[in-house]
Amino acid sequence: AQSVTQLGSHVSVSEGALVLLRCNYSSSVPPYLFWYVQYPNQGLQLLLKYTTGATLVKGINGFEAEFKKSETSFHLTKPSAHMSDAAEYFCAVSENFGNEKLTFGTGTRLTIIP
Amino acid sequence: DTGVSQDPRHKITKRGQNVTFRCDPISEHNRLYWYRQTLGQGPEFLTYFQNEAQLEKSRLLSDRFSAERPKGSFSTLEIQRTEQGDSAMYLCASRLGTGLVWETQYFGPGTRLLVL
Numbered sequence: 001a002q003s004v005t006q007l008g009s010h011v012s013v014s015e016g017a018l019v020l021l022r023c024n025y026s027s028s029v030p031p032y033l034f035w036y037v038q039y040p041n042q043g044l045q046l047l048l049k050y051t052t053g054a055t056l057v058k059g060i061n062g063f064e065a066e067f068k069k070s071e072t073s074f075h076l077t078k079p080s081a082h083m084s085d086a087a088e089y090f091c092a093v094s095e096n097f098g099n100e101k102l103t104f105g106t107g108t109r110l111t112i113i114p
Numbered sequence: 115d116t117g118v119s120q121d122p123r124h125k126i127t128k129r130g131q132n133v134t135f136r137c138d139p140i141s142e143h144n145r146l147y148w149y150r151q152t153l154g155q156g157p158e159f160l161t162y163f164q165n166e167a168q169l170e171k172s173r174l175l176s177d178r179f180s181a182e183r184p185k186g187s188f189s190t191l192e193i194q195r196t197e198q199g200d201s202a203m204y205l206c207a208s209r210l211g212t213g214l215v216w217e218t219q220y221f222g223p224g225t226r227l228l229v230l
Contacts, residue, residue: 004156032216043118043205043221044157051216090156100209101147101170102219104156 002027002093006105014113019078021108023065023091026072033074034092034102035065044090050074061085086112116140118222120206126228127196134192135225139208146189147219148181150174151203163189164211196229203227 007022025031032051036044048059055067061084065076074091088109092102119138127133139146144165149157160179161171165186175181178196183189193200203226207219 009154036221041223041226043223044207045221046218049216049218092156100145100211100216100219101159101162102149102157103159106154106156 002031002095002103004091004093004103004105006089006091006108008108009106010109010111012111012113013081015083016080019063019076019081019085019110021076021089021091021110023074023076023105024072025074025091025093027093027095029095032094032100033065033067034094035059035063035074035076036090036092036104038088038090038107040087047076047089081110081112083112083114086110118206118208118220120204120222120225122225123223124226124228126230128230129196129198131196132192132194133196133227134190135204135227137189137191137206137208137222139187139189139206140210140220143208143210143220144186145209145211146183147207147209148189148191149205149207151205151224152201157205160191193227196227198229201227201229 003026005024034049035047048057050067058064091105121136147162148160151157163183178194181191203224205224206222209217209219
């Protein structure tokens with residue numbers, strides 16, 4: 001069975017500071033990993049994904065994540081936070097190429113301090 | 115490409131009533147998923163369709179829940195005899211499933227259900 005742990009349900013950073021959101025996964029097979037962002041009263045938008053190949057993945061809005069198999073981690077980073085980054089962020093894992101259902105973490109709410 | 119749409123966006127109902135939600139996927143997406151998101155939690159998988167066939171159902175989907183995708187296009191999710199514990203955001207997602215490469219799941223805005 002696959003699972004995702006997001007450390008820190010709430011993270012606050014100052015505008016212009018580094019954003020680091022942590023995600024660790026458990027999977028019995030090589031995983032597919034995702035970060036989604038959810039703004040209030042909206043659905044989920046894909047930020048980035050890791051399937052195969054390069055372990056450093058770049059996404060939209062300046063975010064990137066690095067797949068580290070030895071640490072079973074897929075942390076999300078952004079060098080300089082912007083006020084518009086305030087949202088809820090979900091890490092997700094999928095194992096199955098057959099149905100591709102996603103298993104999500106509990107989310108991290110990111111607050112940006114002016 | 116107009117994105118995944120869901121209707122209604124909000125639903126308030128009384129305990130014991132039946133409710134039905136609709137999801138219109140991105141055209142030509144043959145795979146459709148339903149997830150449920152309760153307050154403070156991440157979305158949880160409920161069920162998924164490939165074309166009109168329902169291929170997997172989560173144990174979260176009790177016998178009061180039924181989902182259909184009759185013509186392989188839009189889908190409906192019905193909850194019978196609603197309970198307060200059914201209050202949640204119901205999310206629909208779709209993707210193109212070629213089986214050759216990984217395709218992204220695109221999510222709709224969700225239907226927020228409140229059972230009084």
